[in-house]
Amino acid sequence: MEITVPSLLRIKPDALFKIGKYLRTEGLSSIALFFGEGIRDLFERTIRISLESSEINVVHEEIVTDNAIEKVFESTFAIPGKARAIVAIGGGKAVDYCKYIAFLSHLPVISIPTSISNDGFASPVSSLLVQGRRKSLKTVIPTGVIVDTAIIKNAPSHYVLSGIGDLVSNITAVRDWKLAFKNSGEYVNDFSVLVSLNAADNVINHPTHDITDTGFLGVLSGALVMSGVAMEIAGTSRPASGGEHLVSHAYDKLAKTPSLHGIQVGVATILAARLQGERVEQIIRVLERCGFIDLVRSRPLDRADLVRAIEEAPYIKENYYTIFSEKEKREEARDLLENDPLLKELAV
Ligand SMILES: [Zn+2]
Incomplete structure:
Protein backbone atom coordinates (compact mmCIF):
# COMPACT_ATOMS: atom_id res chain seq x y z
CA MET A 1 0.00 0.00 0.00
CA GLU A 2 1.42 3.35 -1.02
CA ILE A 3 0.25 6.37 0.95
CA THR A 4 0.91 9.98 0.03
CA VAL A 5 0.79 12.67 2.66
CA PRO A 6 1.17 16.43 2.14
CA SER A 7 4.92 17.03 2.41
CA LEU A 8 4.70 20.83 2.27
CA LEU A 9 2.56 21.89 5.20
CA ARG A 10 2.43 25.44 6.50
CA ILE A 11 -0.36 26.53 8.84
CA LYS A 12 0.19 29.99 10.28
CA PRO A 13 -0.80 33.64 10.11
CA ASP A 14 0.41 35.47 6.97
CA ALA A 15 1.59 32.26 5.28
CA LEU A 16 0.33 33.65 1.96
CA PHE A 17 3.11 36.26 1.97
CA LYS A 18 5.65 33.42 1.81
CA ILE A 19 4.06 31.28 -0.89
CA GLY A 20 6.91 32.06 -3.33
CA LYS A 21 9.52 31.03 -0.80
CA TYR A 22 7.71 27.77 0.02
CA LEU A 23 7.41 26.83 -3.66
CA ARG A 24 11.06 27.67 -4.30
CA THR A 25 12.13 25.44 -1.37
CA GLU A 26 10.21 22.56 -2.96
CA GLY A 27 11.89 23.24 -6.32
CA LEU A 28 8.58 24.23 -7.93
CA SER A 29 9.76 27.20 -9.97
CA SER A 30 7.09 27.20 -12.67
CA ILE A 31 3.44 26.80 -11.79
CA ALA A 32 -0.10 26.79 -13.14
CA LEU A 33 -2.09 29.13 -10.90
CA PHE A 34 -5.82 28.73 -10.29
CA PHE A 35 -8.02 31.12 -8.33
CA GLY A 36 -11.51 30.65 -6.98
CA GLU A 37 -14.08 33.21 -8.10
CA GLY A 38 -13.47 36.63 -6.54
CA ILE A 39 -10.23 35.46 -4.91
CA ARG A 40 -7.75 37.00 -7.34
CA ASP A 41 -9.02 40.50 -6.62
CA LEU A 42 -8.56 39.98 -2.90
CA PHE A 43 -5.05 38.54 -2.82
CA GLU A 44 -3.43 39.22 -6.19
CA ARG A 45 -0.95 41.83 -4.97
CA THR A 46 0.34 39.72 -2.09
CA ILE A 47 0.67 36.65 -4.28
CA ARG A 48 2.39 38.43 -7.20
CA ILE A 49 4.96 40.10 -4.93
CA SER A 50 5.67 36.81 -3.17
CA LEU A 51 6.00 34.81 -6.41
CA GLU A 52 8.11 37.44 -8.16
CA SER A 53 10.51 37.88 -5.27
CA SER A 54 11.20 34.14 -5.32
CA GLU A 55 11.35 34.04 -9.14
CA ILE A 56 8.43 31.67 -9.57
CA ASN A 57 7.09 31.70 -13.14
CA VAL A 58 3.37 31.52 -13.65
CA VAL A 59 3.04 29.63 -16.95
CA HIS A 60 -0.75 29.31 -16.86
CA GLU A 61 -3.45 31.16 -14.99
CA GLU A 62 -7.17 30.60 -14.66
CA ILE A 63 -10.16 31.51 -12.56
CA VAL A 64 -12.33 28.53 -11.66
CA THR A 65 -15.96 29.43 -12.25
CA ASP A 66 -17.39 26.03 -13.03
CA ASN A 67 -16.83 22.57 -11.57
CA ALA A 68 -18.00 20.46 -14.49
CA ILE A 69 -15.62 17.62 -15.28
CA GLU A 70 -15.45 18.68 -18.97
CA LYS A 71 -13.93 21.99 -17.84
CA VAL A 72 -11.37 20.09 -15.75
CA PHE A 73 -10.30 18.17 -18.87
CA GLU A 74 -10.00 21.43 -20.84
CA SER A 75 -7.84 23.03 -18.16
CA THR A 76 -5.65 19.92 -17.87
CA PHE A 77 -4.77 20.07 -21.57
CA ALA A 78 -4.30 23.84 -21.49
CA ILE A 79 -1.46 23.65 -18.95
CA PRO A 80 1.94 23.98 -20.70
CA GLY A 81 4.46 21.15 -20.31
CA LYS A 82 6.87 23.32 -18.34
CA ALA A 83 4.51 23.64 -15.37
CA ARG A 84 5.95 21.81 -12.37
CA ALA A 85 2.95 22.18 -10.07
CA ILE A 86 -0.64 23.33 -9.84
CA VAL A 87 -1.43 25.92 -7.21
CA ALA A 88 -5.07 26.31 -6.14
CA ILE A 89 -6.05 29.37 -4.14
CA GLY A 90 -9.68 29.65 -3.08
CA GLY A 91 -12.60 27.83 -1.51
CA GLY A 92 -13.65 24.23 -2.00
CA LYS A 93 -14.55 24.52 -5.67
CA ALA A 94 -11.11 25.68 -6.89
CA VAL A 95 -9.28 23.12 -4.77
CA ASP A 96 -11.54 20.24 -5.88
CA TYR A 97 -11.06 21.31 -9.50
CA CYS A 98 -7.28 21.40 -9.19
CA LYS A 99 -6.98 18.12 -7.29
CA TYR A 100 -8.65 16.44 -10.25
CA ILE A 101 -6.29 18.16 -12.72
CA ALA A 102 -3.43 16.83 -10.58
CA PHE A 103 -4.95 13.36 -10.70
CA LEU A 104 -5.14 13.51 -14.52
CA SER A 105 -1.82 15.23 -15.17
CA HIS A 106 0.30 13.62 -12.43
CA LEU A 107 1.49 17.09 -11.39
CA PRO A 108 1.65 17.90 -7.68
CA VAL A 109 -1.09 20.19 -6.41
CA ILE A 110 -0.62 22.81 -3.70
CA SER A 111 -3.86 23.63 -1.90
CA ILE A 112 -4.21 27.12 -0.42
CA PRO A 113 -7.70 27.37 1.09
CA THR A 114 -9.14 30.82 1.80
CA SER A 115 -11.79 29.28 4.02
CA ILE A 116 -11.91 25.96 5.89
CA SER A 117 -15.58 25.09 5.66
CA ASN A 118 -14.91 21.35 5.21
CA ASP A 119 -12.06 18.82 5.01
CA GLY A 120 -11.86 18.98 1.20
CA PHE A 121 -8.76 21.19 1.07
CA ALA A 122 -6.60 18.24 2.09
CA SER A 123 -8.68 15.19 1.14
CA PRO A 124 -8.23 12.74 -1.75
CA VAL A 125 -11.80 13.39 -2.96
CA SER A 126 -13.11 15.92 -5.51
CA SER A 127 -16.73 16.96 -5.70
CA LEU A 128 -17.40 17.69 -9.41
CA LEU A 129 -20.34 17.86 -11.77
CA VAL A 130 -20.55 14.80 -14.00
CA GLN A 131 -23.31 15.10 -16.61
CA GLY A 132 -24.89 17.81 -14.49
CA ARG A 133 -24.89 15.76 -11.28
CA ARG A 134 -22.66 16.33 -8.29
CA LYS A 135 -20.32 13.37 -7.76
CA SER A 136 -17.61 12.64 -5.20
CA LEU A 137 -14.67 11.36 -7.21
CA LYS A 138 -11.58 9.70 -5.85
CA THR A 139 -8.58 11.86 -6.63
CA VAL A 140 -5.17 12.74 -5.19
CA ILE A 141 -4.35 14.22 -1.80
CA PRO A 142 -2.58 17.59 -2.17
CA THR A 143 1.23 17.48 -2.09
CA GLY A 144 1.20 20.79 -0.28
CA VAL A 145 -1.25 22.57 2.00
CA ILE A 146 -0.74 26.20 2.95
CA VAL A 147 -3.28 27.67 5.38
CA ASP A 148 -2.96 31.36 6.19
CA THR A 149 -4.82 31.47 9.50
CA ALA A 150 -5.10 35.28 9.33
CA ILE A 151 -7.15 34.89 6.11
CA ILE A 152 -9.26 32.12 7.68
CA LYS A 153 -9.94 34.36 10.67
CA ASN A 154 -11.20 37.16 8.42
CA ALA A 155 -13.52 34.91 6.38
CA PRO A 156 -17.22 34.95 7.44
ZN1 LIG B 1 -17.53 16.29 4.92
Whole structure:
Protein backbone atom coordinates (compact mmCIF):
# COMPACT_ATOMS: atom_id res chain seq x y z
CA MET A 1 0.00 0.00 0.00
CA GLU A 2 1.42 3.35 -1.02
CA ILE A 3 0.25 6.37 0.95
CA THR A 4 0.91 9.98 0.03
CA VAL A 5 0.79 12.67 2.66
CA PRO A 6 1.17 16.43 2.14
CA SER A 7 4.92 17.03 2.41
CA LEU A 8 4.70 20.83 2.27
CA LEU A 9 2.56 21.89 5.20
CA ARG A 10 2.43 25.44 6.50
CA ILE A 11 -0.36 26.53 8.84
CA LYS A 12 0.19 29.99 10.28
CA PRO A 13 -0.80 33.64 10.11
CA ASP A 14 0.41 35.47 6.97
CA ALA A 15 1.59 32.26 5.28
CA LEU A 16 0.33 33.65 1.96
CA PHE A 17 3.11 36.26 1.97
CA LYS A 18 5.65 33.42 1.81
CA ILE A 19 4.06 31.28 -0.89
CA GLY A 20 6.91 32.06 -3.33
CA LYS A 21 9.52 31.03 -0.80
CA TYR A 22 7.71 27.77 0.02
CA LEU A 23 7.41 26.83 -3.66
CA ARG A 24 11.06 27.67 -4.30
CA THR A 25 12.13 25.44 -1.37
CA GLU A 26 10.21 22.56 -2.96
CA GLY A 27 11.89 23.24 -6.32
CA LEU A 28 8.58 24.23 -7.93
CA SER A 29 9.76 27.20 -9.97
CA SER A 30 7.09 27.20 -12.67
CA ILE A 31 3.44 26.80 -11.79
CA ALA A 32 -0.10 26.79 -13.14
CA LEU A 33 -2.09 29.13 -10.90
CA PHE A 34 -5.82 28.73 -10.29
CA PHE A 35 -8.02 31.12 -8.33
CA GLY A 36 -11.51 30.65 -6.98
CA GLU A 37 -14.08 33.21 -8.10
CA GLY A 38 -13.47 36.63 -6.54
CA ILE A 39 -10.23 35.46 -4.91
CA ARG A 40 -7.75 37.00 -7.34
CA ASP A 41 -9.02 40.50 -6.62
CA LEU A 42 -8.56 39.98 -2.90
CA PHE A 43 -5.05 38.54 -2.82
CA GLU A 44 -3.43 39.22 -6.19
CA ARG A 45 -0.95 41.83 -4.97
CA THR A 46 0.34 39.72 -2.09
CA ILE A 47 0.67 36.65 -4.28
CA ARG A 48 2.39 38.43 -7.20
CA ILE A 49 4.96 40.10 -4.93
CA SER A 50 5.67 36.81 -3.17
CA LEU A 51 6.00 34.81 -6.41
CA GLU A 52 8.11 37.44 -8.16
CA SER A 53 10.51 37.88 -5.27
CA SER A 54 11.20 34.14 -5.32
CA GLU A 55 11.35 34.04 -9.14
CA ILE A 56 8.43 31.67 -9.57
CA ASN A 57 7.09 31.70 -13.14
CA VAL A 58 3.37 31.52 -13.65
CA VAL A 59 3.04 29.63 -16.95
CA HIS A 60 -0.75 29.31 -16.86
CA GLU A 61 -3.45 31.16 -14.99
CA GLU A 62 -7.17 30.60 -14.66
CA ILE A 63 -10.16 31.51 -12.56
CA VAL A 64 -12.33 28.53 -11.66
CA THR A 65 -15.96 29.43 -12.25
CA ASP A 66 -17.39 26.03 -13.03
CA ASN A 67 -16.83 22.57 -11.57
CA ALA A 68 -18.00 20.46 -14.49
CA ILE A 69 -15.62 17.62 -15.28
CA GLU A 70 -15.45 18.68 -18.97
CA LYS A 71 -13.93 21.99 -17.84
CA VAL A 72 -11.37 20.09 -15.75
CA PHE A 73 -10.30 18.17 -18.87
CA GLU A 74 -10.00 21.43 -20.84
CA SER A 75 -7.84 23.03 -18.16
CA THR A 76 -5.65 19.92 -17.87
CA PHE A 77 -4.77 20.07 -21.57
CA ALA A 78 -4.30 23.84 -21.49
CA ILE A 79 -1.46 23.65 -18.95
CA PRO A 80 1.94 23.98 -20.70
CA GLY A 81 4.46 21.15 -20.31
CA LYS A 82 6.87 23.32 -18.34
CA ALA A 83 4.51 23.64 -15.37
CA ARG A 84 5.95 21.81 -12.37
CA ALA A 85 2.95 22.18 -10.07
CA ILE A 86 -0.64 23.33 -9.84
CA VAL A 87 -1.43 25.92 -7.21
CA ALA A 88 -5.07 26.31 -6.14
CA ILE A 89 -6.05 29.37 -4.14
CA GLY A 90 -9.68 29.65 -3.08
CA GLY A 91 -12.60 27.83 -1.51
CA GLY A 92 -13.65 24.23 -2.00
CA LYS A 93 -14.55 24.52 -5.67
CA ALA A 94 -11.11 25.68 -6.89
CA VAL A 95 -9.28 23.12 -4.77
CA ASP A 96 -11.54 20.24 -5.88
CA TYR A 97 -11.06 21.31 -9.50
CA CYS A 98 -7.28 21.40 -9.19
CA LYS A 99 -6.98 18.12 -7.29
CA TYR A 100 -8.65 16.44 -10.25
CA ILE A 101 -6.29 18.16 -12.72
CA ALA A 102 -3.43 16.83 -10.58
CA PHE A 103 -4.95 13.36 -10.70
CA LEU A 104 -5.14 13.51 -14.52
CA SER A 105 -1.82 15.23 -15.17
CA HIS A 106 0.30 13.62 -12.43
CA LEU A 107 1.49 17.09 -11.39
CA PRO A 108 1.65 17.90 -7.68
CA VAL A 109 -1.09 20.19 -6.41
CA ILE A 110 -0.62 22.81 -3.70
CA SER A 111 -3.86 23.63 -1.90
CA ILE A 112 -4.21 27.12 -0.42
CA PRO A 113 -7.70 27.37 1.09
CA THR A 114 -9.14 30.82 1.80
CA SER A 115 -11.79 29.28 4.02
CA ILE A 116 -11.91 25.96 5.89
CA SER A 117 -15.58 25.09 5.66
CA ASN A 118 -14.91 21.35 5.21
CA ASP A 119 -12.06 18.82 5.01
CA GLY A 120 -11.86 18.98 1.20
CA PHE A 121 -8.76 21.19 1.07
CA ALA A 122 -6.60 18.24 2.09
CA SER A 123 -8.68 15.19 1.14
CA PRO A 124 -8.23 12.74 -1.75
CA VAL A 125 -11.80 13.39 -2.96
CA SER A 126 -13.11 15.92 -5.51
CA SER A 127 -16.73 16.96 -5.70
CA LEU A 128 -17.40 17.69 -9.41
CA LEU A 129 -20.34 17.86 -11.77
CA VAL A 130 -20.55 14.80 -14.00
CA GLN A 131 -23.31 15.10 -16.61
CA GLY A 132 -24.89 17.81 -14.49
CA ARG A 133 -24.89 15.76 -11.28
CA ARG A 134 -22.66 16.33 -8.29
CA LYS A 135 -20.32 13.37 -7.76
CA SER A 136 -17.61 12.64 -5.20
CA LEU A 137 -14.67 11.36 -7.21
CA LYS A 138 -11.58 9.70 -5.85
CA THR A 139 -8.58 11.86 -6.63
CA VAL A 140 -5.17 12.74 -5.19
CA ILE A 141 -4.35 14.22 -1.80
CA PRO A 142 -2.58 17.59 -2.17
CA THR A 143 1.23 17.48 -2.09
CA GLY A 144 1.20 20.79 -0.28
CA VAL A 145 -1.25 22.57 2.00
CA ILE A 146 -0.74 26.20 2.95
CA VAL A 147 -3.28 27.67 5.38
CA ASP A 148 -2.96 31.36 6.19
CA THR A 149 -4.82 31.47 9.50
CA ALA A 150 -5.10 35.28 9.33
CA ILE A 151 -7.15 34.89 6.11
CA ILE A 152 -9.26 32.12 7.68
CA LYS A 153 -9.94 34.36 10.67
CA ASN A 154 -11.20 37.16 8.42
CA ALA A 155 -13.52 34.91 6.38
CA PRO A 156 -17.22 34.95 7.44
CA SER A 157 -17.57 32.95 10.68
CA HIS A 158 -20.05 30.41 9.26
CA TYR A 159 -17.23 28.93 7.14
CA VAL A 160 -15.11 28.03 10.16
CA LEU A 161 -18.19 26.76 12.04
CA SER A 162 -18.99 24.57 9.05
CA GLY A 163 -15.42 23.21 9.20
CA ILE A 164 -15.94 22.31 12.88
CA GLY A 165 -19.22 20.54 11.99
CA ASP A 166 -17.42 18.51 9.31
CA LEU A 167 -14.60 17.61 11.71
CA VAL A 168 -16.71 16.36 14.65
CA SER A 169 -18.45 14.00 12.23
CA ASN A 170 -15.28 11.86 12.33
CA ILE A 171 -16.58 10.54 15.67
CA THR A 172 -19.89 9.25 14.28
CA ALA A 173 -18.29 8.22 10.96
CA VAL A 174 -15.82 5.92 12.71
CA ARG A 175 -18.63 4.41 14.81
CA ASP A 176 -20.61 3.76 11.61
CA TRP A 177 -17.54 2.18 9.98
CA LYS A 178 -17.28 -0.26 12.91
CA LEU A 179 -21.01 -0.91 12.65
CA ALA A 180 -20.48 -1.75 8.96
CA PHE A 181 -17.77 -4.22 9.96
CA LYS A 182 -20.21 -5.93 12.34
CA ASN A 183 -22.99 -6.04 9.78
CA SER A 184 -21.23 -6.77 6.51
CA GLY A 185 -17.61 -7.48 7.46
CA GLU A 186 -16.37 -4.28 5.84
CA TYR A 187 -12.64 -3.93 6.42
CA VAL A 188 -11.72 -1.25 8.98
CA ASN A 189 -8.23 0.25 8.85
CA ASP A 190 -7.21 0.73 12.51
CA PHE A 191 -4.50 3.29 11.83
CA SER A 192 -6.88 5.41 9.80
CA VAL A 193 -9.35 5.24 12.71
CA LEU A 194 -6.64 6.43 15.10
CA VAL A 195 -5.70 9.37 12.87
CA SER A 196 -9.32 10.37 12.31
CA LEU A 197 -10.31 10.24 16.00
CA ASN A 198 -7.12 12.01 17.10
CA ALA A 199 -7.87 14.78 14.63
CA ALA A 200 -11.35 15.30 16.07
CA ASP A 201 -10.10 14.98 19.67
CA ASN A 202 -7.41 17.62 19.11
CA VAL A 203 -10.23 20.09 18.56
CA ILE A 204 -12.73 18.64 21.04
CA ASN A 205 -10.15 18.73 23.86
CA HIS A 206 -8.66 22.11 22.93
CA PRO A 207 -8.82 24.56 25.87
CA THR A 208 -10.53 27.27 23.83
CA HIS A 209 -13.00 27.05 20.98
CA ASP A 210 -12.68 30.69 20.04
CA ILE A 211 -12.97 30.98 16.27
CA THR A 212 -11.27 34.39 16.29
CA ASP A 213 -8.14 32.89 17.86
CA THR A 214 -5.53 32.06 15.19
CA GLY A 215 -4.01 29.43 17.51
CA PHE A 216 -7.30 27.53 17.63
CA LEU A 217 -7.79 28.01 13.87
CA GLY A 218 -4.35 26.48 13.35
CA VAL A 219 -5.32 23.40 15.41
CA LEU A 220 -8.61 23.11 13.51
CA SER A 221 -6.85 23.42 10.13
CA GLY A 222 -4.31 20.76 11.12
CA ALA A 223 -7.13 18.47 12.28
CA LEU A 224 -8.93 18.84 8.93
CA VAL A 225 -5.67 17.98 7.14
CA MET A 226 -5.44 14.85 9.31
CA SER A 227 -8.98 13.90 8.27
CA GLY A 228 -7.81 14.05 4.66
CA VAL A 229 -4.79 11.90 5.53
CA ALA A 230 -7.04 9.39 7.35
CA MET A 231 -9.08 9.01 4.13
CA GLU A 232 -5.88 8.57 2.12
CA ILE A 233 -4.67 5.84 4.51
CA ALA A 234 -8.03 4.04 4.39
CA GLY A 235 -8.44 4.39 0.62
CA THR A 236 -12.05 5.38 1.35
CA SER A 237 -13.83 8.35 2.90
CA ARG A 238 -15.14 6.08 5.72
CA PRO A 239 -13.02 7.61 8.55
CA ALA A 240 -14.53 11.06 7.92
CA SER A 241 -17.89 10.26 6.36
CA GLY A 242 -20.62 8.11 7.89
CA GLY A 243 -24.40 8.22 8.05
CA GLU A 244 -24.38 11.91 9.00
CA HIS A 245 -22.79 12.61 5.59
CA LEU A 246 -25.41 10.53 3.79
CA VAL A 247 -28.14 12.57 5.49
CA SER A 248 -26.40 15.78 4.42
CA HIS A 249 -26.01 14.56 0.80
CA ALA A 250 -29.69 13.60 0.73
CA TYR A 251 -30.61 17.01 2.20
CA ASP A 252 -28.58 18.71 -0.55
CA LYS A 253 -30.77 16.98 -3.11
CA LEU A 254 -34.11 17.49 -1.37
CA ALA A 255 -33.97 20.79 0.43
CA LYS A 256 -35.27 23.99 -1.10
CA THR A 257 -32.37 25.89 0.45
CA PRO A 258 -29.43 23.70 1.46
CA SER A 259 -26.92 25.10 3.98
CA LEU A 260 -23.15 24.70 3.97
CA HIS A 261 -21.95 21.08 3.92
CA GLY A 262 -20.37 21.21 7.39
CA ILE A 263 -23.39 22.91 8.93
CA GLN A 264 -25.72 20.14 7.73
CA VAL A 265 -23.18 17.49 8.66
CA GLY A 266 -22.76 18.99 12.15
CA VAL A 267 -26.50 18.83 12.86
CA ALA A 268 -26.69 15.29 11.47
CA THR A 269 -23.68 14.37 13.64
CA ILE A 270 -25.57 15.34 16.81
CA LEU A 271 -28.45 13.20 15.59
CA ALA A 272 -26.23 10.23 14.69
CA ALA A 273 -24.37 10.46 18.01
CA ARG A 274 -27.72 10.37 19.84
CA LEU A 275 -28.72 7.25 17.92
CA GLN A 276 -25.34 5.62 18.51
CA GLY A 277 -25.48 6.62 22.18
CA GLU A 278 -21.86 7.74 22.32
CA ARG A 279 -19.99 10.98 23.00
CA VAL A 280 -23.09 13.14 22.48
CA GLU A 281 -22.32 15.58 25.31
CA GLN A 282 -18.73 16.12 24.12
CA ILE A 283 -19.87 16.86 20.58
CA ILE A 284 -22.60 19.26 21.70
CA ARG A 285 -20.24 21.03 24.10
CA VAL A 286 -17.78 21.89 21.32
CA LEU A 287 -20.52 22.95 18.94
CA GLU A 288 -22.02 25.15 21.64
CA ARG A 289 -18.73 26.76 22.70
CA CYS A 290 -17.60 27.69 19.19
CA GLY A 291 -20.94 29.26 18.24
CA PHE A 292 -22.13 26.54 15.84
CA ILE A 293 -25.36 25.89 17.77
CA ASP A 294 -26.22 29.60 17.96
CA LEU A 295 -25.63 29.98 14.24
CA VAL A 296 -27.95 27.06 13.39
CA ARG A 297 -30.56 28.32 15.86
CA SER A 298 -30.59 31.60 13.94
CA ARG A 299 -30.69 29.82 10.56
CA PRO A 300 -32.23 26.40 11.28
CA LEU A 301 -32.52 23.53 8.81
CA ASP A 302 -35.94 22.58 7.47
CA ARG A 303 -37.29 19.77 9.64
CA ALA A 304 -39.59 18.26 7.02
CA ASP A 305 -36.73 18.19 4.48
CA LEU A 306 -34.40 16.69 7.08
CA VAL A 307 -36.89 13.94 7.90
CA ARG A 308 -37.11 13.08 4.20
CA ALA A 309 -33.30 13.17 3.96
CA ILE A 310 -33.03 10.65 6.81
CA GLU A 311 -35.36 8.28 4.95
CA GLU A 312 -33.36 8.79 1.76
CA ALA A 313 -29.92 8.38 3.44
CA PRO A 314 -29.59 4.58 3.07
CA TYR A 315 -30.03 4.91 -0.71
CA ILE A 316 -27.38 7.57 -1.27
CA LYS A 317 -24.40 5.21 -1.44
CA GLU A 318 -24.45 1.54 -2.31
CA ASN A 319 -23.10 -0.94 0.24
CA TYR A 320 -22.51 1.73 2.86
CA TYR A 321 -23.94 0.51 6.14
CA THR A 322 -24.56 3.20 8.76
CA ILE A 323 -26.78 3.79 11.76
CA PHE A 324 -29.39 5.19 9.33
CA SER A 325 -29.56 1.82 7.53
CA GLU A 326 -31.67 0.59 10.47
CA LYS A 327 -35.38 1.32 10.17
CA GLU A 328 -36.01 1.64 13.91
CA LYS A 329 -33.09 4.10 14.20
CA ARG A 330 -34.59 6.24 11.43
CA GLU A 331 -37.85 6.26 13.36
CA GLU A 332 -35.99 7.23 16.52
CA ALA A 333 -34.28 10.03 14.56
CA ARG A 334 -37.64 11.42 13.47
CA ASP A 335 -38.84 11.31 17.04
CA LEU A 336 -35.72 13.13 18.27
CA LEU A 337 -36.20 15.89 15.71
CA GLU A 338 -39.68 16.49 17.06
CA ASN A 339 -39.06 16.07 20.77
CA ASP A 340 -35.41 16.59 21.67
CA PRO A 341 -35.13 20.12 23.14
CA LEU A 342 -31.93 20.94 21.22
CA LEU A 343 -32.61 19.15 17.93
CA LYS A 344 -36.05 20.64 17.52
CA GLU A 345 -34.43 24.09 17.61
CA LEU A 346 -31.86 23.17 14.94
CA ALA A 347 -34.45 21.96 12.43
CA VAL A 348 -37.82 23.70 12.47
ZN1 LIG B 1 -17.53 16.29 4.92
